[in-house]
Structure formats: C-alpha cells, structure tokens
Amino acid sequence: MQKLFNLEQLQHYMAEGSAQVNGYLQSGSASVIWSLFDVQDELGITGNIAEIGVYHGRLFVFLCHAAADGETAIAIDVFDSQPHIQGIETDEDRQRFSDTNLKRNLAAAGIGDDKARIVTANSQDMTRPDMQALTGGANVRLFSVDGDHSRTGVRHDLGLAEAALCDGGVILADDLFNTLCPSLTEGIIDYFGADTPDLEPVAIIASNGPLITGGAKLLLARAQFANVYKAYLRLLNRENFRHAVPFLGFENVLVFDFQGAPVRHPLDDAVRAAVARFMSEEAH
Numbered sequence: 442m443q444k445l446f447n448l449e450q451l452q453h454y455m456a457e458g459s460a461q462v463n464g465y466l467q468s469g470s471a472s473v474i475w476s477l478f479d480v481q482d483e484l485g486i487t488g489n490i491a492e493i494g495v496y497h498g499r500l501f502v503f504l505c506h507a508a509a510d511g512e513t514a515i516a517i518d519v520f521d522s523q524p525h526i527q528g529i530e531t532d533e534d535r536q537r538f539s540d541t542n543l544k545r546n547l548a549a550a551g552i553g554d555d556k557a558r559i560v561t562a563n564s565q566d567m568t569r570p571d572m573q574a575l576t577g578g579a580n581v582r583l584f585s586v587d588g589d590h591s592r593t594g595v596r597h598d599l600g601l602a603e604a605a606l607c608d609g610g611v612i613l614a615d616d617l618f619n620t621l622c623p624s625l626t627e628g629i630i631d632y633f634g635a636d637t638p639d640l641e642p643v644a645i646i647a648s649n650g651p652l653i654t655g656g657a658k659l660l661l662a663r664a665q666f667a668n669v670y671k672a673y674l675r676l677l678n679r680e681n682f683r684h685a686v687p688f689l690g691f692e693n694v695l696v697f698d699f700q701g702a703p704v705r706h707p708l709d710d711a712v713r714a715a716v717a718r719f720m721s722e723e724a725h
Contacts, residue, residue, distance in 0.1 A: 450506050450550070450551070451475070451478075451503070451506040451507070454502060454503060454506060454550060455468075455471055455475075455503070458502070458549070458550055459471075459499055459502070459503065461546075461549070462497055462498060462499040462502060462546045463496065463497040463499065463542070464496045464497050464498060464499025464500060464501075465496070465499060465500060465587065465615065466499045466500040466503060467648060467649050467650040468649060468650075468699070468702075468703050469646060469647065469648070469649035469650075469681065469697065469698075469699035469703045470646050470648075470658050471503065471703070472678060472681070472703035472704070472705045473644070473646050473658075473660070473674065473678055473681075473697055473703075473705075474503070474504075474583075474613070475705055476673070476674055476677040476678055476705055476708075477583065477611060477660075477670075477674075478507045479673075479677065479707075479708045480669075480670060480673045480674070480677070480708070481582055481583075481609065482708075483673070483708055483713075484609055484669070486582050486607070486608075486609035486610070487509065487512065487582060488512065488580045488581055488582035488607040488610060489508075489512055489513045489514070489515060489576055489577060489580050489581050489582070490504045490505070490507060490508055490512065490513070490514040490515070490581065490582065490583050490584075491514070491515040491516075491517065491576055491581050491583075491584045491585070491602070491605060492504065492514075492515070492516055492517065492584070492585035492586075492587065493517045493518070493564045493584075493585070493586050493587060493588040493598050493601070493602070494517075494518060494564075494585075494586070494587035494588035494589075494615075495516040495517070495518040495543055495587075496518070496538075496542075496543075497542040497543055497546055498516065498542070498543040498546045498547060499546075500585060500587075501514065501516050501543070501557075501585075502546055502547060502550050502552065504583065504585065505547070505550070505552045505556055505557050506550075506552075507583070508556055513556065513557070513558050513577075514552075514556060514557045514558070515557075515558045515560060515575065515576060516543060516557065516558070516559045516560065517560045517562055517564055517575075517588075518540070518543075518559075518560075518561065518562075518588075519561065519562070519563045520538055520539060520540040520543075520561050521534075521535045521538040521539050521540075522561050522563075523563060526563070540559055540561060543559060544559070560575065564588050564589070564597070564598050564601060565588075565589055565594060565597055565598075567601060569600060569601060569604035570604075571601075572601040572602075572604055572605045573604055573605055575605075576605040578605075579604070579605060579606060579607055579608075580605065580607055581602070581605040581606050581607060581610055582606075582607050582609065582610040582611070583610060583611055583612075583613070584602040584605060584606060584610065584611070584612045584613070585612075585613045585615065586598045586599060586602050586612060586613065586614045586615065587615035587616070590616060590622040590624070590625045591624055591625070591628070592624040592625070592627045592628040592631065593628065594628065595614070595625050595628035595629060595632075596628040596629075596631050596632045596636070599612065599614065599628075599629070599632045599636075599638070600632070600636065600638075603638050603639070603640060606663065608663055608665070608666070609662075609663065609666050610662070610663065611643070611660060611661060611662045611666075611670065612640065612660070612661040612662075613658050613659070613660055613661075614629055614658065614659040614661065615656065615658055616656040616657070616658075617629065617645060617656055617657040617658065617659040618656055618657050619648075619656025619657070620656075621656070622656075629659060629689075630689065633689045633690065639663060639664055640661045640662065640663065640664065641661065641662060641663075641664045641667035641691050642659060642660070642661055642667075642688050642689050642691055642694045643660040643661060643662050643667050643670045643671055643674070643694065643695065644659075644660040644670075644671070644674060644694065644695040644696070644697060645657055645658075645659055645660075645688065645694060645695070645696045645697070646658040646659075646660060646697050647683075647696070647697060647698040647699060649698070649699035649703070667691075668720070668723055669716070669720060671693065671695055672715075672716045672719045672720060673708070673712065673716055674695060674697075675695055676706065676712045676715055676716065677705060677706050677707075677708060677712065678697055678703075678704070678705060678706070679704075679706065680701070680704035681697045681698060681699055681701075681703055681704060682695060682696075682697055683696045683697065683698045684696055
C-alpha cells in the first residue's frame with residue numbers, strides 16, 4: 442500500500458535530524474506515534490495535523506513528515522510574542538523562544554510553507570470556532586496538545602483539539618503524570634469529569650527519558666475508533682505493551698513502557714488478520 446507519509450524522510454529525521462532540534466520527543470513516544478501513522482494509513486484516515494506548544498519543533502517536524510499531499514501541519518505557539526507568559530527578560534531569552542528556531546529546523550528538514558503553517562497565537566485566547574476556522578473545520582487527524590500546563594489551561598486546549606478532530610483522529614496530550622507539572626493531570630481528569638467529551642483514552646505512553654525532556658503522553662480517540670486503535674497498537678508495539686488498566690472511567694487503557702529499547706513492528710497481513718478477528722469478537 443502506498444504510504445501517505447514520506448517514510449524515507451521520517452526514518453532519516455529520527456535517525457539523525459531530531460538530535461539537532463531542541464524539544465520534547467522521546468524514542469518511546471516516537472515509536473508509538475509512528476505506528477499511529479501506519480494505522481491511519483491503513484484505515485484511510487486523512488486530514489491536517491496540528492500542535493499547540495511547539496517550541497523549536499522536535500515533535501512538530503516529525504509530525505510534518507506524516508502529512509500527505511494536500512494536508513497541512515499547523516504549529517500554534519506564543520513564541521516570543523507574550524514575554525510575560527514565557528518569562529522572557531533578556532535578548533537570549535527572546536532568541537530561545539523566537540519562531541526563527543522552528544523555521545530554521547523546518548527548512549533543514551526540507552519542509553516548506555506548502556506543508557507547514559506557523560501561527561503565532563495564545564491558544565488560551567482562542568474559542569472552539571476559532572480553532573475550527575484555523576484547521577479547516579473538524580479536519581485534524583492528529584492533534585498534539587503541549588501548551589499551557591496549568592489545570593485550566595490544558596482543559597481548555599483539549600476542548601480546542603476535540604473541536605478540530607476528524608472522526609478517526611487522535612489527540613496526544615503531553616506530560617501526563619509529570620511531577621514537574623502535576624496540575625496538568627488534574628486538568629485532564631477535569632475534562633473527562635465535567636466536559637463529557639466524545640473521546641476515550643486509548644493508551645498511556647510512558648516517558649523513557651529525563652523528565653525535563655517530557656512526561657508520559659495520553660492518547661485519545663473518538664469513542665467509535667478507540668477499540669480499533671487499541672487492537673492495532675497492541676500488536677504493532679507488542680514488546681513495549683505492559684498491561685491494560687482502567688483510567689478516567691474507561692476499561693482496558695493500554696500502557697506502553699520502555700524498559701528495553703522501543704520496538705515497532707510492520708503492519709502486515711498477520712496483524713490485519715488478528716485485528717479483524719478481535720473486532721469481529723468485539724462486535725458479538
């Protein structure tokens with residue numbers, strides 16, 4: 442099957458390019474996200490890609506390589522436009538948070554303006570209709586949420602992401618259980634407790650590096666797609682699958698950890714057959 446993303450560029454970026462980009466992408470998360478690309482390709486799920494909270498773009502550049510012709514990857518960040526938010530006090534601080542870092546890293550990866558769109562904005566000032574206008578409606582197949590880490594901030598950003606999500610789309614909420622920002626996890630719990638989203642947790646993807654480089658990621662999907670994502674990911678990343686646990690009021694949320702190296706398997710006919718059997722059993 443023809444891949445929707447540029448596999449060769451993706452492999453090169455993970456092997457070499459990502460090491461040159463400051464940011465928050467660990468090898469364990471990258472392995473599962475790569476499998477998500479395969480699953481969406483297999484299911485024919487298309488749409489734009491978006492991220493709130495981009496910094497220098499280590500994850501965003503990776504996501505850009507998954508965008509097919511006609512799809513756009515949208516980076517949303519305040520960058521250095523609101524110094525009081527980022528704690529910018531010096532010229533060195535301003536340079537650290539400037540969008541020129543992201544632009545340079547995109548150019549180095551061969552990603553042009555036709556593929557990536559940079560939006561300087563504070564997502565906390567945006568409404569759900571604002572986000573839909575930015576993303577072309579409910580048209581995002583993968584939305585990374587890594588912006589405001591406060592309890593109310595992450596709850597707000599999850600609402601924006603859900604509003605922009607296509608039927609088969611997924612949300613990656615960063616820094617779950619990160620002890621550097623425990624209120625973020627409270628915000629995720631609040632979102633599921635009070636906002637009644639049409640989302641289900643699919644997987645918890647553990648951190649496999651220093652906390653400063655990121656915490657666990659929580660993978661969310663539309664309710665009607667949660668089981669099929671679970672079926673594929675449990676097989677594609679089976680060496681790193683630890684167990685399934687109740688979380689946020691849902692049963693059998695997958696947990697991936699990385700006591701050894703991340704291992705990702707191809708989506709082949711054996712995987713297709715196993716998923717088909719699982720989904721048939723679920724239907725009955």
